[in-house]
Amino acid sequence: MAEILEKVKDYTTSATFKRVQLMEKLSEFLAVEKGGVKLYEAAIQVVRNPDVLNRFHVFYQQTRKHVEILTRVISALGGDPMHMSPGARIADEKAQALLKTMTLSDGIRPDEAELNAIENIVIAETKDHADWQLLSHIAQRSSDAMLRDILKPAVAEVEPEEDDHLSWTKEQMAQLSLTSLMEQ
Ligand SMILES: [Fe+2]
Numbered sequence: 001m002a003e004i005l006e007k008v009k010d011y012t013t014s015a016t017f018k019r020v021q022l023m024e025k026l027s028e029f030l031a032v033e034k035g036g037v038k039l040y041e042a043a044i045q046v047v048r049n050p051d052v053l054n055r056f057h058v059f060y061q062q063t064r065k066h067v068e069i070l071t072r073v074i075s076a077l078g079g080d081p082m083h084m085s086p087g088a089r090i091a092d093e094k095a096q097a098l099l100k101t102m103t104l105s106d107g108i109r110p111d112e113a114e115l116n117a118i119e120n121i122v123i124a125e126t127k128d129h130a131d132w133q134l135l136s137h138i139a140q141r142s143s144d145a146m147l148r149d150i151l152k153p154a155v156a157e158v159e160p161e162e163d164d165h166l167s168w169t170k171e172q173m174a175q176l177s178l179t180s181l182m183e184q
C-alpha cells in the first residue's frame with residue numbers, strides 16, 4: 001500500500017525537469033519515430049497477413065504524424081528538430097540494425113520473414129510506447145506551464161495510439177508465432 005501511495009504521489013506532485021536533458025530526450029524520441037516510419041515501410045513489404053497489413057498501414061500513417069508532432073513540440077520548446085542528440089544517434093543505429101534483419105533473405109521462409117518483421121515492430125513500439133508514457137508523466141507533473149501546455153495536447157493525441165501500436169502488434173505476434181508452429 002505504501003508503495004502504491006508513493007507511486008501515486010510520484011505521478012501527481014509537480015516537479016522541475018532539466019531542460020537541456022529533456023531536449024536531448026525529445027531528439028532521441030524523434031529519432032525513434034523516424035526509425036519507426038522506416039521500419040513500417042520495410043515491414044509492409046514483407047507482411048502477407050491481410051489484417052496485419054491493414055493495421056500496419058494505419059500505424060505507419062500515425063507514426064508519420066508522430067514525427068510531425070514531435071518536430072513541432074521541439075520547435076515550440078525552442079529546440080532544433082534537425083539536431084541529433086547522442087541518444088538520437090543510438091536510436092537511429094538501433095532502427096538501422098532492425099531494418100537490416102528485414103532485408104536478409106538467406107534461408108528464411110516467407111512466414112519467418114513475416115514474423116521477424118512483426119517482432120521488429122514490437123521491439124520498436126516497446127520503446128516508442130515507453131517514450132510517450134514518459135512524456136505523459138512530464139506533461140502531468142511539470143511545474144513549467146508552457147512545457148505542460150505544449151506536451152499535453154501532443155500526449156493526448158499520441159499516447160492512445162501508442163497503446164494500440166504495442167498491444168495489438170504484440171498480440172498478433174503471439175498468435176502468428178503459435179499458428180506457425182502448429183501442425184496443419
Ligand atoms: Fe509513435
Ligand SMILES: [Fe+2]
Nearest residue numbers: 125128162165
Ligand atoms: Fe508507435
